[in-house]
Amino acid sequence: MTQDKKEERPILIVSDDAEEVRAVRDLLQHDYANLIIADNDEAGLRLFPERQPALLILVFQEMVRSERFYLMLYRQCQTIREIPHQTLLLCKSNESEAAFSLCHNNTFDDYLINRPLHDPYRLRLAVQHALTRQAGRSESATVQRQLSHIGSDLRHLDTFVNKALEGGQGHHDESIKAFRDFASQLTKELDQFETHMNNAARGQAAKVLEKSGLRQQFDELRRTGVAPEVQKVEGKLQEAQQWAHQFDKDYREQAVKVTSREFPPAQPEVMLVDDDEMYRDMLGVMLEEIELRVTLADSGEAALAAMRTRRPDIVLLDYNMPGLNGIDMLRLMKRTPEFHQIPVIMLTGEKSREAVKEMIMAGAVGYIVKPSNRPTILAKIRSVLSRPAGTSAGTPSGT
16 A cells, blocks of 8 residues: 655654564554654643644554553643544553443543554554544534534524614604604794794784894794705605614524524533543543543532533532532532533432432432443433523433
8 A cells, every 4th residue: 555645743652661562653654654653741731732633643552551641641631622633552461341431431532452463554544544544533523513603693693683773763763752742842942932922023022023024033033944854864764774674584584594504503512520530531532432522620619600601501529528428519510500501410420329319309400320431421411411501300210
């Protein structure tokens, strides 16, 4: 198999054995020019955020070391969730069952038995497939995000324009009313002035009015000046009002054609609250791998502070934490109007009837007993997220 060497995002090979990492690089350099190697944990932890590889190949002497390195990477690299990549685990033949389990649970994307390495071409093929998957995943995720943003922006624009139109129509109506009130008041004042002049004309002031021509000027002003101008201004205001009505009608007809299109919804956001850093990071990775947005918090206090500016769709909440524990945070959420409708699943090592009753009474929609496997956790989350917004959670369930 011969192909042009790729000059795109690099491949990072990390190992705890300098000879092993060079051997893997030598097998791949026939096809890929942008290969980076690290023969220790520290170099791998530094190079990943610097070079942002499309593929991470782990070639540690013991598979547990590969798992430990990847967990450290998630702990220490703040941007790892923003770097789309594939993972390929190279392991020994007697580690295949454990490797399969890790890939099945989405800790890694794929594994390959390379010790003893019977078929070097299989590694090249596995790398090619991993890069192909990553390219498709990145493109698909980018398109999905862009469509979601466009759909969200259009809905926000429609809401904004509708409010502006409603407000504008109100302003037009108020302007016409205010002008008519002004014209009515002006007419009253002119009538009062005319009455005053008529009364004056009966007395000694009649000669003054006649001589000055004030009466004739007033009559001319009222007949040719005030009345026509009032009618002209009112006519312009009514034209503007009619234009606004027509624009409103035309806009709504066009807007419904656009906003009624099906755009991918934004992915649900999960807030994960747990003081156990390892469990929190591993569960966070699992959720992100199924395209959920994840916010992590290590305490009840930190979670509540984050929720003030970023409202999650669901909260996974540890039952037993120092400071503000899970039950107290849950009760506080249910007493807070802006948070009380957010569904909460408790994470707990407690299985006693008393603990379950306490969680239910506090308002949890369900609970997950730690540790739990990936299918169980995801099924529980999907079950809660699939419920229509605002509906009753029913009887909380546990796993």
